[in-house]
Amino acid sequence: MEIGVSTQGLVLLALALAASGFVMGFLAGLFGIGGGAILVPALYEAFRAVGVDHSILMHLCLGTSLAVMIPTTITSFRSHREKGLVDEPFLRRIAPWIVAGVVVGALIAYIAPSRTLQWIWAVCGGTLALKMALSRDDWVIAREVPSSKVTEVVAFGIGLASTMMSIGGASIMVAFLTLYGRSILPAVSTSSGLGPLIAIPGTIGFIWAGWGAPGLPPFSLGYISLIGAALIIPVSVYAAPIGVRFGHGLPKRKLEVGFAIFLGVMSLRFLLGALFD
Numbered sequence: 469m470e471i472g473v474s475t476q477g478l479v480l481l482a483l484a485l486a487a488s489g490f491v492m493g494f495l496a497g498l499f500g501i502g503g504g505a506i507l508v509p510a511l512y513e514a515f516r517a518v519g520v521d522h523s524i525l526m527h528l529c530l531g532t533s534l535a536v537m538i539p540t541t542i543t544s545f546r547s548h549r550e551k552g553l554v555d556e557p558f559l560r561r562i563a564p565w566i567v568a569g570v571v572v573g574a575l576i577a578y579i580a581p582s583r584t585l586q587w588i589w590a591v592c593g594g595t596l597a598l599k600m601a602l603s604r605d606d607w608v609i610a611r612e613v614p615s616s617k618v619t620e621v622v623a624f625g626i627g628l629a630s631t632m633m634s635i636g637g638a639s640i641m642v643a644f645l646t647l648y649g650r651s652i653l654p655a656v657s658t659s660s661g662l663g664p665l666i667a668i669p670g671t672i673g674f675i676w677a678g679w680g681a682p683g684l685p686p687f688s689l690g691y692i693s694l695i696g697a698a699l700i701i702p703v704s705v706y707a708a709p710i711g712v713r714f715g716h717g718l719p720k721r722k723l724e725v726g727f728a729i730f731l732g733v734m735s736l737r738f739l740l741g742a743l744f745d
Contacts, residue, residue, distance in 0.1 A: 482699055484510065484514065485510065485511075485514055485696060485699045485700055486699055486700065486703050488506060488507055488510035488511075488700065489507070489536070489699070489700035489701070489702075489703035489704040489707070490703045490704065490706075490707045491506050491707075492504075492506045492507045492536070492540065492700070492704045492707070493540050493543075493703065493704030493705060493706065493707030493708040493710075493711065494707040494708070494710055494711040494714075495711060495727070497543075497544050497547060497707070497708040497709060497710060497711025497712035497713075497714070498711035498712070498714055504530075504533040504534070504537060504630075504633060504634035504635040504636065505593065505596070505633065505635050505639075505727075505730075505731055505734070506730075507533045507536060507634070507700070508529050508530060508533050508589065508633070508634050508734075509734040509737065509738075511528070511529040511532055511533060511693075511696060512525065512526070512529045512738075512741075514696070515528055515529060515685070515693070515696075518685070520683070520685055521682075521683035522582055523581065523582055523683065524582060524678070524681055524682075524683050524684065524691070525582050526582040526583075526585040526586055526589070527577060527582060527585065527674070527677070527678060527681075527691040528678075528684070528685070528688070528691050528692075528693055529634070530577065530585065530631075530632075530633075530634040530674065530691070531577075531634075531671065531674030531675070531677075531678060531690065531691030531692045531693075532691070532692055532693045532696045532697055533634035534631070534634050534666070534667050534670040534671045534674060534692075535667075535671045535674075535692045535697045536696075536697050536700045536701055536704060537634070537636060537663060537666075537667035537670075538664065538667045538668055538671060539701055539704070539705050540663070540701070540704040540705055540708050541636050541660070541663025541664050541666075541667050542663070542664050543705050543708040543709065544660050544663060544708045544709075544711070544712065545660045545661050545663060545664060547708065547709050547712040548656070548657035548660045548661075548712060549657070549661075551657060551712075553653055553654045553657035553658070554654075554657045554658050554660070554661060555654065555658040556661075558613070558658060559658065559661045559662075559665075561619070561620075562619065562620065562623035563665055565620045565621075565623035565624045565627065566623050566624070566626060566627040566637070566662060566665045566666060567627060567665060567669050568624055568627060569623070569624040569625060569626060569627020569628035569629075569630075569631065570627045570628070570630070570631045570665075570666055570669045570670050570673065571669065571673065572627075572628050572631075573627065573628045573629075573630070573631025573632050573670070573673070574631060574669075574670065574672075574673025574674060574676065574677055575673075575677075576632065577631070577632070577673070577674060577677050577691075578676075578677035583742050585632065586738045586739075586741050586742035587738075587739070587742045588632045588633070589632070589633050589735070589738045590735045590736070590738040590739035590742060591735075592629055592632065592633050593633065593731050593732075593734060593735035593738065594731070594732060594735040594736075594739075596639060596640070596728075596731055597728045597729070597731035597732040597735060598728070598732075599639075599643060599728075600639070600725070600727060600728035600731065601725055601728035601729075601732075609647045609648060611648070611649035612648060612649060613645065613648045613649075613650070614648070622644055623641075626640050626641055626644075626662065627665075627666060630662070630666045630670075631666065631670045631673070634670070635666075636660075636662055636663035636666055636667065637659075637662040637663070637665075637666050638656070638659035638660055638662050638663060639659075641655075641658075641659040641662055642655045642656055642659045645658065645659065671692065674690055674691040674692060675689050675690035675691070675692055676690060677690060677691060678690030678691030678692070
């Protein structure tokens with residue numbers, strides 16, 4: 469890999485990644501999400517700026533983001549668990565299906581070109597943005613989560629989509645739980661448990677998928693940039709409990725709309741990249 473930026477540019481790049489890590493950690497705690505929706509676009513621009521080959525660019529972004537999510541989501545889940553609102557039997561019920569979806573997602577990443585992953589991110593991110601912008605917490609389909617296999621199928625889909633976007637999956641699960649009568653704070657707290665279920669096997673999958681791939685930057689482990697992870701993880705772990713404290717004390721609607729706008733812009737960016745890069 470050729471580094472095409474100055475020392476000053478690399479310093480600014482490091483600061484930008486650290487700032488992205490703080491925002492990622494804060495949002496992980498605030499919404500119970502993994503934060504990858506923030507981090508993947510930041511990593512995309514960062515790795516693109518230092519000359520990572522386009523054929524592996526999206527893979528490296530997704531894999532590194534999943535690796536960063538491991539400590540962040542664990543910290544977020546522990547903080548929510550301390551509040552006593554996590555439905556642990558529900559998590560145990562869906563865990564195998566989440567992991568199964570992650571495994572299939574890693575297999576797709578192994579065979580899919582970078583442009584395909586950009587399309588997937590653009591479509592899924594745009595759909596999620598519309599959901600966050602338009603949905604309301606008082607929309608309810610039923611008062612109980614389905615006891616049928618519908619819940620397991622949804623969990624599999626969340627694991628699959630979350631791996632392809634490198635997100636914690638909680639934002640999708642929160643929507644599902646609130647549609648079935650759960651109030652927002654227990655839904656967020658319970659959904660925070662999806663992050664480790666997705667991030668840990670997802671990271672292993674991207675290490676496997678990228679093992680020996682040509683064009684990887686120095687200090688990479690498969691499709692994981694160890695340098696990028698080392699810059700982001702400490703800041704994101706520090707910020708996650710701050711987000712939890714805000715999440716249990718402030719209304720989130722305006723932040724959800726702002727996040728939806730961000731997701732919409734980033735989805736458009738990836739769509740344009742898939743078309744013209």
